[in-house]
Amino acid sequence: MKTNLIVILLLAFASCAQTSEKKEAAAEKMKEPEKIEGWKMLDEATYSIQYPSDWEANKTGQMGTTFGLFSPIESESDDFRENVNLLVQDLSGRDFDLDSYVDFSEKQIKEMLGVLSLTENKRLKNSNGDYQKFVYKADQMKYHLVFEQYCWVINDRAYVLTFTSEEDQYKRYQKVGEKILNSFVLK
Template sequence: MKNTKLTGIFMLLISISVCGQTKKWNNLKKVNYTINYPNEWELNESGQMGSEFILLSPLSSNNDNFKENINLIIQDLSAYNLDLNKYVEISENQIKTLITEGKIITSERVNKNGKEFQKVIYTGKQGIFNLQYEQYYWVKNNKAFILTLTCKQSEYSGYKSIGEQILNSFEFKTN
């Protein structure tokens, strides 16, 4: 009897994990990078707010008034001669001075597949929203690549996992 119950529980867990893996993901391929995102997220490549793209989550309910999102901004640094360390220093100062109630929670250097980037998590206000951001900074070929997850602060823990899956799927293409 115990074995039957354990087998049943084991089969249920397997079916749940298999079903959970059936979500479709899209792949955005550009000249110098790729990124994957869930099929139900909307891709906006209009260049809005200077972005390369914005990925918008679906609204979670009729009362939801904010689409959590991920965007990429690429800044030309050729006139400034900045490395990643200096870029991080400038960016952290801007978070503290330009973002209303900007507060850095963590800032750490990460090495993924031989590529170094800075991961910064911070909070701040924008209009009526208390937001939480998770940003990844790379400096490559005199350009800064800033990949940002933006969530309502109260929703961040619910979007952290899927957001980091998207952020971590970002890869530079080698030419």
């Protein structure tokens, strides 16, 4: 009887260990980016993102960004390049979670950009965890722009990934912009 109980307990522990290993393997697989055919990958220690081969990557840190990905110039009169950029903010000591960061960001966006309209503001989830998606319109200098922005707060850091397009080009670039945004993986 004792032997049967020991065998049952050992089998239960082994089963739990296998289930845990399978869950960990599945979680890691979710974090691995699925390679998009014909696209380039910016693969860094803490993140990866994919983008079309005719777009340009810039990691010079312009305007405090971690990187910028820029669409090709289409003509001599094309003076705005649709783009995707990442801003990482250190939130250490500021006690922000995603909800409080979203509240803070909404106020900051409205004050700094003079947002004309906020067309989407919703909570979503992907392999990186819960994130907030904003879509809003604002004018900057002579440009009428649409911003599609994903925000995560993880381990005292805010990750703000933004696709920016001229308003009259948004529908044309939206699909590729969202594909780039959705290829972003935090490691």
